[in-house]
Amino acid sequence: xxxxxxxxxYWPMNFRSSVRLIPLLFIFLSVSSYGIVLPGCDIVMGHSAxxxxxxxxxxxxxxxxxxxxxxxRIAGIALAPGPLxxxxxxxxxxxxxxxxxxxxxxxxxxxxxxxxxxxxxxPDYQELIQFADLNLPQSGKIADIGGGTGPFSAWLLLxxxxxxxxxxxxxPAGLAxxxxxxxxxAASLGEPLPSFDIMELNLLNFTGNELTGLSGAVxxxxxxxxxxxxxxxxxxxxxxxxxxxxxxxxxxPNGDVVTKELLEKSAKDVAIGAVxxxxxxxxxxIALGIYINVEILRGGIPPFRPAADLENLFREAGxxxxxxxxxxxxxxLLTVLVLEA
Numbered sequence: 483x484x485x486x487x488x489x490x491x492y493w494p495m496n497f498r499s500s501v502r503l504i505p506l507l508f509i510f511l512s513v514s515s516y517g518i519v520l521p522g523c524d525i526v527m528g529h530s531a532x533x534x535x536x537x538x539x540x541x542x543x544x545x546x547x548x549x550x551x552x553x554x555r556i557a558g559i560a561l562a563p564g565p566l567x568x569x570x571x572x573x574x575x576x577x578x579x580x581x582x583x584x585x586x587x588x589x590x591x592x593x594x595x596x597x598x599x600x601x602x603x604x605p606d607y608q609e610l611i612q613f614a615d616l617n618l619p620q621s622g623k624i625a626d627i628g629g630g631t632g633p634f635s636a637w638l639l640l641x642x643x644x645x646x647x648x649x650x651x652x653x654p655a656g657l658a659x660x661x662x663x664x665x666x667x668a669a670s671l672g673e674p675l676p677s678f679d680i681m682e683l684n685l686l687n688f689t690g691n692e693l694t695g696l697s698g699a700v701x702x703x704x705x706x707x708x709x710x711x712x713x714x715x716x717x718x719x720x721x722x723x724x725x726x727x728x729x730x731x732x733x734x735p736n737g738d739v740v741t742k743e744l745l746e747k748s749a750k751d752v753a754i755g756a757v758x759x760x761x762x763x764x765x766x767x768i769a770l771g772i773y774i775n776v777e778i779l780r781g782g783i784p785p786f787r788p789a790a791d792l793e794n795l796f797r798e799a800g801x802x803x804x805x806x807x808x809x810x811x812x813x814x815l816l817t818v819l820v821l822e823a
């Protein structure tokens with residue numbers, strides 16, 4: 483059961499029952515309704531067919547993965563001690579290791595290429611986009627903070643052409659894919675062409691002057707990549723860029739509920755849902771994507787804030803909490819906040 487808390491009155495209401503999954507570090511998404519996609523998925527995603535990440539493996543062949551059984555098999559040998567597990571670890575170590583993912587654009591580029599071939603095809607990822615679309619203004623400047631390869635940005639523009647979308651991320655490769663999506667959407671909408679912008683920026687370097695007059699913003703599984711001690715200052719700077727009354731949507735892993743078992747199940751189910759919805763990942767995409775997500779998250783590299791703590795952070799940063807949603811979106815692993823600047 484999804485629980486929505488209207489924070490002004492603190493009263494829960496039944497929203498909807500379903501099975502969910504999380505896109506932690508952006509890949510964990512689930513399978514509540516296979517085969518259902520947002521209108522315009524073909525425009526947003528184009529002809530995405532896996533990540534384009536190449537890896538010399540003595541075990542995997544680069545074959546396309548099309549069955550649930552094969553996803554479970556690859557995930558099992560990628561996570562368990564053995565030759566494939568060792569290969570993945572050695573490959574990531576050559577990129578600087580997982581602990582460098584916050585600051586190493588090269589490693590982040592690899593991750594985002596994996597992400598783009600799987601995550602946006604998930605029904606539950608698209609459901610979160612629908613939620614953001616319904617809660618954000620239909621016009622004005624909207625920032626996609628940590629927007630990665632741009633699926634949120636592109637769908638938000640497609641669903642309201644009067645939005646001026648600004649996609650911010652530190653990955654050049656991710657932003658190149660975001661630009662492709664935005665250009666496809668703009669072309670599909672026709673004249674007059676809608677406005678969008680792509681900005682390369684590490685959120686740790688926020689000054690508060692990058693944008694002004696934001697009517698809305700979204701941060702989907704981004705905050706936990708900022709060190710805890712730097713989060714408050716970064717969110718104060720974001721608040722300074724927003725108009726009074728502007729809306730911020732935040733989705734972040736809920737430290738109250740994240741477990742190793744749930745993370746492993748989520749990592750497998752996201753791939754299953756994406757394949758059933760049109761994604762065509764290779765066996766390497768599955769192995770590396772699942773390993774990165776599970777090992778980073780269960781290894782405690784980013785500590786996750788409990789739901790109440792996340793809410794308090796944004797209050798201290800100058801936001802008013804309008805809604806807090808738990809026990810929903812991605813097997814209930816996310817806290818989703820609707821905030822007012």
